[in-house]
Amino acid sequence: MSDELIQRIISCIAESQKIPRENITLDSTFEELGIDSLDGVNILFLLENEFNINIPDEGVQGIRGVRQMVEALEKLLSGGANTGAVAQS
Amino acid sequence: MGRRRVVITGIGVVSALGRDAREFWQALVEGRPGIGPITLLDMSAMRFQNGAQARSFNPAEHFQQKELDFLDRFAQFAVVAAREAVRDAGVEWTAGLRERSAIVTGSCVGGKASEDEGFQTLYLLRKPRVNPLTIPRTMGNAGASYVSMETGICGPTYTVSTACSSANHAIGQAFWMVRDGIVELALTGGSEAPFSMGHLKAWEAMRVVAPDTCRPFSKDRRGMILGEGGAMMVLEPLEAAQARGARIYAEIVGFGMSSDAHHLTQPSVEGPARAIRAALADGGLAPEQIGYINAHGTATPANDPTEVAAVRAALGAQAERLAISSTKSMHGHALGAAGAIEAIATVLALREGVLPPTANFTTPDPLCDLDVVPNQARRAEVECALSNSFAFGGLNAVLAFRRWEG
Secondary structure, X not given: OOHHHHXXXXXXXXXXXXXXXXXXXXXXXXXXXXXXXXXXXXXXXXXXXXXOEEOOOOOXXXXXXXXXXXXXXXXXXXXXXXXXXXXXX | OOOOOEEEEEEEEEEOOEOOHHHHHHHHHHOOOOOEEOOOOOOOOOOOOEEEOOOOOOHHHOOOHHHHHHOOHHHHHHHHHHHHHHHHHOOOOOHHHHHOEEEEEEOOOOOHHHHHHHHHHHHHOOOOOOOOOHHHHHOOOHHHHHHHXXXXXXXXXXXXXXXXXXXXXXXXXXXXHHHOOXXXXXXXXXXXXXXXXXXXXXXXXXXXXXXXXXXXXXOOOOOEOEEOEEEEEEEEEHHHHHHOOOOOOEEEEEEEEEEOOOOOOOOOOHHHHHHHHHHHHHHOOOHHHEEEEEXXXXXXXXXXXXXXXXXXXXXXXXHHHOEEEOOHHHHXXXXXXXXXXXXXXXXXXXXXXXXXXXXXOOOEOHHHOOEOOEOOOEEOOOOEXXXXXEEOOOEEEEEEEEEOOO
């Protein structure tokens, strides 16, 4: 789990929620950060742009916290089996 | 003038289930979904592929090319459904009746395909000007206005836009205008044509559209399936309908509205429950009279259990006795037309004594454990039925109908 990846993801969450990055840690849950389902799709949109990938619906629906989000992104970016991630040209 | 009883004397439907109300009802009774790959657009860059497209709709069968220049697909649906409803009702127009008639339609997004075309011309093709008919094609009231020009109806005519509740709000207001003697006849319903690339991309980004099909109340549901079409009905005072010997499909008896005052997209239990209670109160109905509900039933993870909880909150023990099905499983979610299409499904269910099923149902969900009429239509003569619409933005509208024992 690279620190750079964690920081980029935290930046996207901070941007979406309009909260200071310092308020977000790897162990923050979405509930603690006040992230609801609509915020969640907005964060996915920001992450798709940040990493220039398509994030499929499958595999992100059960994500409830920052650590889970980092793990899911890590898997997608490494082209993990059955992730369905598609790099955009 | 006191309150008058109001009946439905004509219906018209264009949908993924066929060209008219007869084909629509046939598919509903057979539990046959009109869901499949969207062919109106190149879907290769989309995460989802399926929709409930009105495949048998051929604009050239209904309009001259000159007319088509003026009409976006969503307005074409409104006009074709209105023609069928008026013909079905056998309305004999007089100058006086035209002045005392209303048109109230619902549309969530208006002429999105025409708007998209303009944007492509500007931003993709880099042309300096767009089609001058873009504005009249795109405006939400285009369908209502064209129906007015064609029928000569020149009383109150307008379009309501409350996302997925648009048509129920439209029908409810038309009902109240007829009931209260403001007009003598209303042509009301809704239409929608959401299959444009820009609009579908927006739905894709929301992550609420199913990759396969629409499975309301089923544990393996994966979201909604967008649909298109139009549905219109003719409402008249009971006395006038009887005086001219009109066929009566059903009586419209109640309309209830509420707002969740809660969240832009998350559904609530209490808002929909208040709209259901308001519809019962408006119609002077007791929960025990409700035998069927045509659900909002979008098949999103959030909607269905919330709707079930709202039905229980509003109807108490009767919720366990009634049947509730989502016909969106067959005609898809036609957004601003949904309430109109579903109102006609509800009216026909009352008239024919057959409850349309929830199609594509595979696995019961403990969170949606009402009688959802899975997969098979059921013969049942119920006295009254509700049709629910709950919109993004938390705006709820519920219609109540009563079987006509003519």
